[in-house]
Amino acid sequence: MSVEELTWTLPHVVAGVMVLSLNAYVLLGGADFGGGVWDLLARGDERDAQRSLIAEAIGPIWEANHVWLILVVVLLFTCFPTAYAHLATALHIPITLMLVGVVLRGSAFTFRSYDSNRDAVQRRWGRIFSIASMVTPVLLGVCLGTMASGRIPFTTALAPLGGAPHVMAPAAALTFADRYLWPWMGSPFAWAVGALTLGLFTFLAAAYLTVEAPTPVLRAVFRRRALQAQAVVVVLAAVTIGIAALQAPLVFAGLTEGRIALAMHLVTAVATITCIVALRRDRFRLARVAAATEASCLLWGWAWSQFPWLIPPTHTITALAAPRVTLTLVLSVLGVGTAILLPSFVYLFRTFKGGGSSFNPS
Amino acid sequence: MSDLFAARSQMAVSLAFHIIFAVVGIGMPALMVMAEWRWQRTGDPVLLELAKRWAKGTAILFAVGAVSGTVLSFELGLLWPTFMAQAGAVIGMPFSLEGFAFFTEAIFLGIYLYGWQRIAPRAHLLAGIVVAVSGALSGAFVVCANAWMNAPTGFRVVNGQVTDVDPIAAMFNAAAPAEVVHMTLAAFAATGFAVAGVHALALRRGTVHRAFHRAALQIALLMAVPSALLQPLSGDLSARGVATRQPMKLAAMEGHLRTGPAALVIGGWPDAMTLTHRGAIEIPGAISLLLHGDPTASIRGLDAVPLADRPPVTVVHLAFQIMVGCGMVLAAVALWTLWRLRRRRRGYGAPLPDDRPFLTALVVASPLGFVALEAGWTVTEVGRQPWIMQDVLRTADAVTPVPGLTVPFVGFTLLYIGLAVTVAFLLWRQLLKTGVGEVPVGMTGELPVPAALLAMGTVPVSPAASDRP
Ligand code: HDD
Ligand code: HEM
Ligand code: HEM
Numbered sequence: 063m064s065v066e067e068l069t070w071t072l073p074h075v076v077a078g079v080m081v082l083s084l085n086a087y088v089l090l091g092g093a094d095f096g097g098g099v100w101d102l103l104a105r106g107d108e109r110d111a112q113r114s115l116i117a118e119a120i121g122p123i124w125e126a127n128h129v130w131l132i133l134v135v136v137l138l139f140t141c142f143p144t145a146y147a148h149l150a151t152a153l154h155i156p157i158t159l160m161l162v163g164v165v166l167r168g169s170a171f172t173f174r175s176y177d178s179n180r181d182a183v184q185r186r187w188g189r190i191f192s193i194a195s196m197v198t199p200v201l202l203g204v205c206l207g208t209m210a211s212g213r214i215p216f217t218t219a220l221a222p223l224g225g226a227p228h229v230m231a232p233a234a235a236l237t238f239a240d241r242y243l244w245p246w247m248g249s250p251f252a253w254a255v256g257a258l259t260l261g262l263f264t265f266l267a268a269a270y271l272t273v274e275a276p277t278p279v280l281r282a283v284f285r286r287r288a289l290q291a292q293a294v295v296v297v298l299a300a301v302t303i304g305i306a307a308l309q310a311p312l313v314f315a316g317l318t319e320g321r322i323a324l325a326m327h328l329v330t331a332v333a334t335i336t337c338i339v340a341l342r343r344d345r346f347r348l349a350r351v352a353a354a355t356e357a358s359c360l361l362w363g364w365a366w367s368q369f370p371w372l373i374p375p376t377h378t379i380t381a382l383a384a385p386r387v388t389l390t391l392v393l394s395v396l397g398v399g400t401a402i403l404l405p406s407f408v409y410l411f412r413t414f415k416g417g418g419s420s421f422n423p424s
Numbered sequence: 425m426s427d428l429f430a431a432r433s434q435m436a437v438s439l440a441f442h443i444i445f446a447v448v449g450i451g452m453p454a455l456m457v458m459a460e461w462r463w464q465r466t467g468d469p470v471l472l473e474l475a476k477r478w479a480k481g482t483a484i485l486f487a488v489g490a491v492s493g494t495v496l497s498f499e500l501g502l503l504w505p506t507f508m509a510q511a512g513a514v515i516g517m518p519f520s521l522e523g524f525a526f527f528t529e530a531i532f533l534g535i536y537l538y539g540w541q542r543i544a545p546r547a548h549l550l551a552g553i554v555v556a557v558s559g560a561l562s563g564a565f566v567v568c569a570n571a572w573m574n575a576p577t578g579f580r581v582v583n584g585q586v587t588d589v590d591p592i593a594a595m596f597n598a599a600a601p602a603e604v605v606h607m608t609l610a611a612f613a614a615t616g617f618a619v620a621g622v623h624a625l626a627l628r629r630g631t632v633h634r635a636f637h638r639a640a641l642q643i644a645l646l647m648a649v650p651s652a653l654l655q656p657l658s659g660d661l662s663a664r665g666v667a668t669r670q671p672m673k674l675a676a677m678e679g680h681l682r683t684g685p686a687a688l689v690i691g692g693w694p695d696a697m698t699l700t701h702r703g704a705i706e707i708p709g710a711i712s713l714l715l716h717g718d719p720t721a722s723i724r725g726l727d728a729v730p731l732a733d734r735p736p737v738t739v740v741h742l743a744f745q746i747m748v749g750c751g752m753v754l755a756a757v758a759l760w761t762l763w764r765l766r767r768r769r770r771g772y773g774a775p776l777p778d779d780r781p782f783l784t785a786l787v788v789a790s791p792l793g794f795v796a797l798e799a800g801w802t803v804t805e806v807g808r809q810p811w812i813m814q815d816v817l818r819t820a821d822a823v824t825p826v827p828g829l830t831v832p833f834v835g836f837t838l839l840y841i842g843l844a845v846t847v848a849f850l851l852w853r854q855l856l857k858t859g860v861g862e863v864p865v866g867m868t869g870e871l872p873v874p875a876a877l878l879a880m881g882t883v884p885v886s887p888a889a890s891d892r893p
Contacts, residue, residue, distance in 0.1 A: 126527070126531070136523050139516055143511070147501060149501070150508075151501075151825065154826045158502060162835070165494075169491055172484060172488070238827060385587075392516065409535070413535055
């Protein structure tokens with residue numbers, strides 16, 4: 063491969079890594095949000111048991127899961143700085159609202175678990191936690207949906223340094239609402255993606271919780287919920303594609319044309335069916351894997367549908383990439399970092415799964 | 425409120441909030457590791473209890489640090505898109521490195537918190553050391569990014585576009601070494617004195633757990649005292665760097681209004697319009713002497729540049745004085761610590777838990793490290809104005825075109841005030857329950873490994889669950 067070709071593909075490698083970490087975030091962090099939704103929906107005699115199962119499942123891991131999102135953002139602003147600037151401008155309002163959700167979810171959860179007192183204060187934190195868990199994924203999905211459907215107004219090229227006009231000098235005659243509200247607020251497609259994201263996270267949480275539930279009763283509860291959520295996800299996915307056909311031709315074309323898209327649909331369908339069957343037959347571990355595969359396929363389907371655009375329909379991944387040095391350095395950092403992190407994760411895993419180390423304090 | 429001012433205020437509030445938790449995330453792991461190391465050397469169970477308690481305290485604050493840090497990484501784009509569009513490729517690398525430092529910190533904090541009985545003592549201590557080191561490293565990485573805003577290098581501007589990007593040169597910019605050292609010392613001094621103050625308060629009030637609080641106090645002082653003594657030296661180094669790279673920041677810090685020999689201005693109120701001081705004590709030539717060894721050496725004052733290029737002198741000067749004042753008090757307390765230690769060695773004076781004047785001093789000094797920290801950041805950031813990247817990009821040109829920024833500013837401010845009050849309330853309740861009054865040694869015990877965790881085979885990396893009953 064010649065140097066030129068390598069230069070050309072580098073941005074795509076970085077973009078791939080970003081989708082991978084977004085994938086990790088969906089599978090790990092997403093399920094934590096879903097847990098919050100089930101906390102809100104907890105019903106029946108087993109309500110408290112359900113809530114504490116959810117809390118135990120989220121508690122030890124949500125912060126580490128959260129770092130994946132931070133990684134995506136950092137990669138975005140380092141490797142695609144112009145894209146970051148434009149997205150953060152056009153989506154200022156939904157991102158800000160999402161951040162409020164992130165802050166409230168994380169801190170309310172911690173505050174709730176910190177105090178052992180079962181009082182009104184604690185219940186209030188619980189309520190804030192679960193509502194924030196519900197709103198945040200919707201907004202995340204809305205942002206991605208707006209971007210994918212090509213509704214980010216990319217008005218001007220980069221302004222020069224040194225007192226020159228704004229990077230994003232407002233295109234004349236565009237009102238505040240035109241620029242900052244309607245692109246996302248007025249897009250049924252974006253809201254469909256938002257709903258799908260929420261549904262997906264909720265579904266993932268229920269599927270994982272079937273494995274983690276300590277009692278048959280709880281397991282049955284979450285099995286039922288996983289099946290219900292699965293049905294909702296299928297409906298929402300169909301609706302989203304339907305809206306895409308009408309409103310987001312670019313996404314629709316990406317999702318329906320070509321062999322790769324077809325293969326992706328096939329894998330998704332197989333995963334979905336496997337998950338349903340596995341849940342019905344109480345094969346919960348298999349169901350968990352299938353659910354994760356299904357969610358990953360949906361995510362990669364989105365990524366593929368907007369390839370090679372970063373901000374469709376005008377700016378490609380290559381066009382918005384940072385200089386080559388930066389990309390190379392970041393990829394090396396990622397390599398070295400992974401080399402350190404992987405053994406650390408393995409060590410952590412072995413420490414807590416037993417078997418590995420056999421230190422026994424007498 | 426103008427949108428630019430709202431954006432600046434929102435950035436300031438978010439950073440001022442985050443830095444508290446970031447600093448605790450650097451300082452506390454070092455404390456708990458020292459306690460555990462001493463425990464392994466002496467076998468004193470009080471020290472083990474102490475290590476576990478400090479670890480538990482770290483756990484809650486870590487979560488708030490994580491969410492407020494997430495907000496910041498989005499805010500860089502939400503508020504300063506032009507800056508990020510230009511700077512991202514140049515200075516993103518330290519942020520990527522920081523990301524890995526967070527991961528490492530989170531993984532080993534999980535091992536530390538949940539692994540007391542699962543791994544050998546040596547390995548456990550080592551995990552703690554990894555947490556402490558990666559915490560300090562993640563701080564150092566961001567500060568490199570901040571130093572670059574003070575001394576931008578590693579790129580050229582051609583036709584208004586950034587070219588010839590060299591992220592490594594940018595990361596190791598001229599301002600970075602002094603800033604990283606000063607910041608890291610600040611983290612140790614601020615956390616050390618804050619913790620020392622809490623335990624000094626317990627001892628002063630009288631407690632049955634003197635041994636516990638005494639051990640805590642000793643370790644906290646072990647960290648706080650050297651940092652507080654080194655801090656003025658490191659601050660002097662920072663000031664020399666500022667003098668060469670950012671003369672207007674120096675002029676604002678020192679309240680040096682007119683070009684000429686610079687006096688040391690103590691107190692008073694500088695007036696940016698008339699370029700005069702009101703009610704200040706001035707020691708003529710002192711700053712010139714400090715910087716150039718010659719009291720008559722001329723130093724550029726604020727009047728050397730047009731009004732539009734001057735930083736807000738009042739805020740910067742006052743903040744600088746607050747930082748230096750706090751630094752002097754802390755250094756004095758540190759010297760007192762050494763002096764009474766020497767006396768004790770020779771057999772004079774009261775033992776630590778009975779030395780009431782000293783305990784009182786520690787209680788009073790307790791918040792000063794954090795006050796200096798906030799003041800110091802105000803100096804660095806406000807002193808850089810009107811530039812977001814010194815001499816390259818103005819803050820006014822970097823701000824987002826989104827209007828109505830007062831709304832998110834007010835919103836986030838209220839949110840942070842709410843969080844701060846809640847955290848303080850929870851910590852205080854915890855302290856009342858177990859800290860200041862009585863310390864039920866041995867009660868904290870093992871942090872349980874949640875059952876769900878074992879079932880799932882996932883990795884525990886956040887401590888949030890540890891406090892659940
Ligand atoms: C415990 C906290 C603390 C204490 C006691 C001090 N400082 Fe400080 N100072 C900081 C905490 C801090 C800080 C918050 O960490 C800053 C902000 C940026 C930085 O690198 O450190 C800072 C910045 C800062 C700067 C600006 C650097 C720049 O803009 O690049 C100077 C010149 C000093 N300090 C000087 C001093 C002096 C002469 C002190 C004498 C006692 C002192 N500091 C005590
Ligand atoms: C955590 C400690 C920090 C504190 C307390 C702090 C404080 C502040 C304050 C008070 C301002 C407003 C200045 C003004 O507009 O008058 C500001 C602005 C800003 N800071 Fe910092 N800062 C910190 C660290 C950092 C770091 C590490 C970075 C980036 C790498 C950074 C980036 C910025 C940016 C982009 C602005 C807005 C532009 C400007 O006003 O110059 N800050 N910060
Ligand atoms: C000088 C200023 C700063 C210092 C010293 C600092 C340091 C730290 C440290 C030590 C932590 C981990 C400890 C904890 O969570 O309690 C942390 C968390 C975090 N910081 Fe900062 N930070 C600073 C400013 C910033 C800025 C400007 C950003 C945004 C770009 C940022 C982003 C983050 C993020 C995303 C986290 C959460 C990571 C996690 O989940 O553990 N920090 N910071």
